[in-house]
Structure formats: structure tokens, C-alpha cells
Amino acid sequence: MKKWKRSTRLVDMTQQLTLQPHRLISLSEFANRYQAAKSSISEDLAILHEVFHQEGYGWLETVSGAAGGVRFIPKTTREKAEEIAERLCRQLESPDRILPGGYLYLSDLLGDSLMVRDIGRIWATVFAEERVDAIMTVETKGIPLAYATAGLLGVPVAIVRRDSRITEGSVVTINTVSGSSRRLGSLSLSRRSLKEGSRVLIVDDFMKAGSTVRGMMDLCREFQAEVAGVGVMAELLAQERLVDQYYSLVTVAEVDERERRIQVLKGNLFSGEAFTWKS
Amino acid sequence: MKKWKRSTRLVDMTQQLTLQPHRLISLSEFANRYQAAKSSISEDLAILHEVFHQEGYGWLETVSGAAGGVRFIPKTTREKAEEIAERLCRQLESPDRILPGGYLYLSDLLGDSLMVRDIGRIWATVFAEERVDAIMTVETKGIPLAYATAGLLGVPVAIVRRDSRITEGSVVTINTVSGSSRRLGSLSLSRRSLKEGSRVLIVDDFMKAGSTVRGMMDLCREFQAEVAGVGVMAELLAQERLVDQYYSLVTVAEVDERERRIQVLKGNLFSGEAFTWKS
Known part of the structure; x- marks a missing residue:
């Protein structure tokens, strides 16, 4: 001008x-x-x-x-965050989402770039007062949520891979055991994609027992990085839980494959004990 | 208020x-x-x-x-877009990026959420006048660029997978042959993640001969979708090219693994013939 x-x-x-x-x-x-x-x-x-x-x-x-x-x-407000959580609950409760094995189809929700942006804003609000140097997530569906959060916090993203690719250069790999199915797996992070000593916010789309999040926390330790927090879009109500401290936007209380019924509630972000919203 | x-x-x-x-x-x-x-x-x-x-x-x-x-x-301006392309050229020319097989390490650049946002803004500018209903990309490294573009165009993202996962529900799969190494591969897209008849903008991080982009174009046809355009962050100067029409932000002209030298130039977005910038 x-x-x-x-x-x-x-x-x-x-x-x-x-x-x-x-x-x-x-x-x-x-x-x-x-x-x-x-x-x-x-x-x-x-x-x-x-x-x-x-x-x-x-x-x-x-x-x-x-x-x-x-x-x-x-930041966003508690009202707006709850509105998004409620919308997500309704969308997740559609019986069409039930896939064989009790998995839920989420790709359409995570393909909605405006919904993803709104969820990123919720994490940016929840972790606004934490020192966060980087966001960590695991491929594939956590990536959009991680970037939406990172863009609002002004920090980089480190993407953890389930298989290590040649294009990642030297990587640190750890093994994981899935809490739900006892399957073995591995998680890898490129040496160059996270600075040592960073404070890391872990963001993911769906948490069952939490073995993937637990694996990312273990990976952080390998990088002498500290976990600043954990935010998952949806958690499955699980008996056994490998992660203690995390925030969830919604909780999948029940997936009844036979009756084709899914029950989804607002997550612990709104339960009063886990997080205090400021006005 | x-x-x-x-x-x-x-x-x-x-x-x-x-x-x-x-x-x-x-x-x-x-x-x-x-x-x-x-x-x-x-x-x-x-x-x-x-x-x-x-x-x-x-x-x-x-x-x-x-x-x-x-x-x-x-939108962004030609000046700002060129500034970003030049910064990307300098960053890509660092010999540290050379990986075995002549691959280039890109994850740190794509982890930079502000750089990713700037590149998304370039694609949103280039394709502002096209009718675009959805962005399509392939996991993993194209995803951040796809969302950065989608958020600015206000459209959803469809993520193509290299392996089909149970969490995708019913998928359409096509086979691909890599133009550079003649390797066989496949690309899958969940049936529900792209509406039939959509106009699709394809966004990816790196294009060699273009077999992956070609595969995505073929997938579009399976969904009766039309390709509105193709934008790649970096293209490798290739003899054989499986895609005719695309825009590139930068062109990797040479990767000399022995001499550890990389030469990167601005892409066809700035060559004058491919795209006309408005002021």
C-alpha cells in the first residue's frame, strides 16, 4: 500500500x-x-x-x-469445540462405518479439510500454553490433523512411518506390540526429522489400547525429546490402556458389529477433570 | 460483539x-x-x-x-511464489540430501508446516480459476501439500494408498509400472472417498517419470472423475515422461551421486509457456 x-x-x-x-x-x-x-x-x-x-x-x-x-x-471456544465433537459423534455413529473386524471407516471425515482444520484449532487451543517445538504423528490418517495443529502453533511436523523407506535416510526404529490384537509392528522416524531435546506434541486420529501412541512416546525418548502432550481425535473405550495422559475429542463407547450399532460420546476434553477451558 | x-x-x-x-x-x-x-x-x-x-x-x-x-x-503473487521456489532450490541442492540410489531426502522440507502452507497457496493460486471439487494425492509425503491446497480451495482430499488397508472399506485398485525402475506397484482408493463425476486436482511432492501421477489419473477415470490439473512440488528432469500436462514448482536437473552434486532449477510454473501469472 x-x-x-x-x-x-x-x-x-x-x-x-x-x-x-x-x-x-x-x-x-x-x-x-x-x-x-x-x-x-x-x-x-x-x-x-x-x-x-x-x-x-x-x-x-x-x-x-x-x-x-x-x-x-x-484459539477456539469450548462451545465451538463441543459443537465439533458433537458433529463428529453423530457422523461416527452411522452404521455404514462398521468394517469387518469392528474397524471404523474414518477416511471421509479426515478427507474433510475444513473439519480437519477445526480439529487442529482445538489442539492448538488445548496446548496453547505448553511449550511445543514439534508435532509428531504416524502415517497415514494422523497426518492431516498433525499439520492442521502445527500450522496454528507455527512448528514443524515429524511423521513416524510403519515401514522404513529408503527415502527417509537413516532412521531410528522401535518395535511395538498392539495392545488389542497382540500383533507385532515397528515404528520408524528419520534421524533428521526431529531435533534432539524437542518438546513434542503427539497427535493421532484413533487410539485403541494406545500401543501406537506408546510407541511414539518411546521414540521420543530415543531422540531425547520430551512429550508435551497427546491429543487423539477418537479413542475406543478400552479395558487395558497403555497411555495415561491424553486428551480425546470423542470416545467410541461401543461398536456392535452384529447389531450394527456404534455409540460415540464426547471425549475427555469435556469431562471437566482432564482439561479446563478458559473463557 | x-x-x-x-x-x-x-x-x-x-x-x-x-x-x-x-x-x-x-x-x-x-x-x-x-x-x-x-x-x-x-x-x-x-x-x-x-x-x-x-x-x-x-x-x-x-x-x-x-x-x-x-x-x-x-492467492499469492508471482514474486512470492518465485521466492519460495528459489528457497526450495537452495535447500534441495544441499549434498546431504543424496540417499543411496540417487533418491533425495525431502522429509525435513515437508515437515516445515509454514513452507507447506506457502506451497499450498501457490497451487490454490494456479488453480483458482479451475472448478476443483477435490484434491487427490498419494500417501505419505504428498498429504501435507494436498491439505494445504484443499484448505485454501475449500474442498476435500482423497488419499490414494499404495497398499489397501482394511480400514478403507471397499476400494478400487489399479496396477502401475514405475517408469524409472520398471517396478510393479498398485494404487488404491476407497470407494467412499471420492464422489463420482468430481473434478480432481492431483497434488504430489516428487515426480520422476510420472507413473504415480499417471496412476492417479487412471484412478480418476475409474471414478468417472475428470482431472482438473496436476501440481508437483519437484520434478526430476526425465527422458521419458508419462504425463504431459502438469505444473512443477522446481525441477531437479541433475543428481550426481558420485560427485555428490545436485542441481535444482525453478520449475515450469515460471517458464512463461506453462502458466500465465496475473498481477
């Missing part, structure tokens, strides 16, 4: 902040961009903050001091 | 439009949301359009008439 005014600044700042979530932008950077006084920029930011907060888009976090500035933290 | 003013409307409209790309929003919807006259809304939209256009965020497309409204088309 040749000449910025408050009206055009407000539009541009909204874009700049939402395109760079979690990045600290200094007031000077804005003042230079818009050729405006820092006091005007502060007033603009107050307007943005009011709208973001009231309409549930997220927060503007102000960091004071010489190295200070402002940071956009994308 | 209890009471909307122009300043708060501008911030909120920017969010509403960018969160729902390619969706037609009527002036009445905005007028209701903000309790404002349509003439005020039109003035607001003119301000948004000016900033979006001048700063290269995209376009506001106005549809007139009773069923009319406004639609946000996210």
Missing part, C-alpha cells in the same frame, strides 16, 4: 497476525510497515484483541520490554 | 472471509451479522479488497444478483 490508514492497517494486521501464529512481532516492525506511531499501532492492536477475544478467534498476547511485541495465539 | 463499528467489522470480516475461502457469502449474511446497512458492508468490502489485492493476499470476487455475494479467493 502506498499510504496506510487505520482502516487498511486493521485489515492488514489481521492478516499478518493470523498468517504467523505464535510468532512474536515487535511494535517497531508494525510501526515501520505502516509508517505509523507506536501509539497508533497499540490502539489498532486493542481493537484486534477485542474482536479476536469476543468472537473466539484467539488471543493477542502482549510481551512488554525491549524485546517485546505481540503474538497471535489462535 | 455487542455493538459493531467499522473498525471491528473490518477485523471480523477479514477473519470470516479468510476462514472460509472460496465460499460465497451474501451481503445479507454480513448485514445481519453486523446489524449494518448493505451499503456500509459494500464500503467495508472495498477496503478489504484494496488491501488483499495490493498486499497479495488474494482477491474478493463479487457475484451480483439476488443469489450474489462475495467470495475470498486466496
